[in-house]
Amino acid sequence: MKSLTLRNLHKTYFDPAVGTRVTAIQDVSLEIGPGEFVAVVGPAGCGKSTILNMVAGFLPATRGDIIVGDRPVKGPGRDRGVVFQNFALLPWKTVIDNVGFGLKMRGIAKPERDRIAMEFLELAGLSHAAERYPNELSGGMQQRAGVVRALANEPDVLLMDEPFASVDAQTRMTLQEELMRIWGERRHTVLFITHDVGEAVFLADRVVVLSKGHVLREIPITIPRPRG
C-alpha cells in the first residue's frame, strides 16, 4: 500500500451559466497514510467529488500536486482503483469479464484472469452471477461487482465516490459491513467520498469535513473496530 498526498490543490473552471470562472476547490491539502481509510464528507456541491475526480485523473487540477507514493498523478491509471456511485460496469460485458477487465488490460491471459476474477467474485459472494450481465443484477450486486473490479486490479489506492448512495438503506448497511471486512483483511489506502456523516464515522479512521471547496476540519475517529 502507498500513501496519497494532496498538496495545495486548487480547481477553478469556467461556468457558462454564470459567465465567469468559478472556484470549486480552494487550497486543499490532505495526507493519507498507507493503509489509512479517510472519508471526505460534505453537502452536495461542496467539491468532494471534484477532489476524487482529480485524484483519479479524470479532471486536471488547476494548481497543486497529487502524489501517490512518490509519483505525481498524470491522468487515470491502475495505481488508483475507482468505485463509482452508479457502478459504471460495462453493460456489454458479463460480471466476470467486468471484474477481469483490468487484468485483461495488463495482458493477462483469459484462463488466469478468469481464475483471479472468480476469487474476487467469491470474496463478494457473487460467484453465482459470474456469467450474468450487469443489467440483470440488483443495484447492490452491481456495486459489489464494482468494488471487486477495482480490487482485482490490485490498486495502491482505492477511490470510492459515494459508492453506496444508489442502493437502498438495507443493502447499504450490508455493503458497508462487507467493505469493512474486506478492508480489514487487505488494508487498502482508501479515499472515500460520502454525504452521509454516519457512514463516514462508521467506516473511516479519519473524517475530513469539506465545505464550499475547502477543508473545514479533520476529525480522527478513535472508536475501536468493529463498530456497530
Added chain:
Amino acid sequence: MNAILEALDRYAHWAARWPVLAALAPFVPVVALWWGVAAAGVFPRAFFPAPPDVLQSFLTLTYKGILPAYLEDSIGRLAAGVSVGILLGIPLGILVGLSGVARKALWPVLLFFQAIGDIAWLPLLLIWFGFGLGTMTFVIVYTVIFPVVINTALGVRSIPPELVRAAQSLGAPRWRILTDVILPGALPNIMTGLRNGLGYGWRALIAAEIIVGTSGIGFLMFDARRAGSAVEIVLGMIVLGLLWYIVDAWILAPIERATGQRWGLVTRA
C-alpha cells in the same frame, strides 16, 4: 497536439453556448473547401459548379419564378400525401394496437407491404394513374402510412393498463378513454412514426418527381441531369436538404421531444 486539443475544447464550450451558430459554423469551411476545389479546376465546371454558380442559378430561377413554383408543387404534394396518410394511419394504428385479432391479421400484411416499398409501386401506378397527382399522392400516402400505423400501434400497446383502468374507475366512457388516455398516451410514438414517415415520404416524392414528374424539385434536378448541368442539381440538393433540415430539426424533433420528455416517456421503437 495540446494546442489542438485545447482549441477543440474551446470549440465544444462555444458550441454548447451558441447552439444555433454552432449548427451553421461547420458549413463555412465546407463551402470554402467546395469553392476552392471548384476554383482549382480539378473537375470540369459543368460537373462540379462553384458556390457562386449555384447562387447565380438560385437567383435566376427565383427571379423567373420557377424555383418558387416547383417548391410549392413539391410541398403541396407532400402536404396532401402526408395529411391523407395521417388521417388513415392513426385510426388504423389504434385499431391494430387495441384489437388482438386485427393485429394478428394485419401485422404481417403491413410488414409485407411496407417491405415492397413505395418506389416499387411507381411502374404500376404509372399504368393506373399516368403521370399525375394521383401517382404522387399514392406514393406518399403509401410511404407515410406504414410507419404511422406501426408506431401508433406500438404506442397504444405501450400504455400501461392501469391508466385505462384508472380512467374507467373514474367513470370515463369508452370514447373518452380513447381521446383522453389512448391518443395522448400514444402521441410520442405517433410523432416518431410521423417523423419516420415524413423521412421516407419526401424521399419517395423526390423519386416520383425524378421518374414521373413534370414539375417539382426532383423534376428540376432530373431535368438538369438530362441537360447535363450540375448547377441546378446541386441547387436542388441544397434546397431539399435545407427544407428537410428545417422541418425535421425545428418542427418535428422538438415536438417529438416535447411530448416524450415532458411526460417522461421514453419512446422505444
Added chain:
Amino acid sequence: MSHSAAPIEMGQGPGAARHLRQAATFVAPLVVLFLCWPLLVSAFGVDARVFPGVKAVFAAAVESVSDGSLLAHVAASLGRVAAGTLLAVVVAVPLGVAMGVNAGVSAFLTPLFRFFSVLAGIAWIPIATLWFGYGFGAITFVIFNAVFFIVAYNTLLGVTAIPMRLRHAAASLGASRLAMVTEVLLPGALPNIVTGIRTGLGFAWRGLIAAEMIATNVGLGYMLFVARDFYRTEVIVLGMIVIGILWLLIDRLILAPLERATIERWGVVQRA
C-alpha cells in the same frame, strides 16, 4: 429507428414448436390475402393490363426463373446493395468513433453529418449519374451515400451517448487508447450502429430501386420499369413481390434480431 419489433404474442410452447406456430400465425394472413387475389380479380373482371391474375404472375415467375433473368436481376440488385453497404459501414464506423471521441470534433461534425444524412439516398441520383454515368458506379454511390452518412451520424451519437463514467472506469483500470475503442466505444455504440445500418439500408434499398429504374439495364428496378413500357403488369407484380420478400428477409432475419440482441441483452435503452 423506423420499423419496429413486431409485438406479436408468442405461443408458450417450447423451442421449435413455438417458432413454427409463430411463423404460421405470421404467414396465415398473407396466405389469405393471396387466396383473395384471384377471387377479386375475376369478380371485378379486372383487365390484365391494370392488374394481373395469379396465373399470369405465376407464369411470369416460371418463365423468368427458367430463363435465369430473375436470378440475374436479384443478383445484380443484392450485389450492389452489399457492395455499397459494406463499403459505407467500413468507412463510417471508424470515422464515427473517431469523431465521437472528442467533444469539439463531434460538435463540429454533427451538423454536417446530420445535413447529409437528411439528404441521403434518392436525392443523389441525378448528380451520381452525372458524375459516374449510368451503371454500377452511380448506383453504388447512391447506396454508399444512403448508408454512410446515417451510420456515421448514428455511430457518433452512440459514442457521445456512452456515459463518461464508463470511459473513466476503463481508463482507471488501465485501458489503452486502442482498448478504449475496442472495449468501450465500439460495443457502447453498437446498438446505434445497428440502428443506423437498419435505417440507412431502408433508404438505400429504396434508392437502389429508384436508381435502377433510371440508370441501368439490369436489376429489380430495371425489371419493373421495362415491364411498364410493355404493360406487362404480371412482371411488375412479380418484381414487387420479390422486392417485398427480399427486404422482409433482410430486415427481419438479419437486422431486427441484431438490433434486438444488442439492445435488450445489454439493457441499453435506445431512444428513438
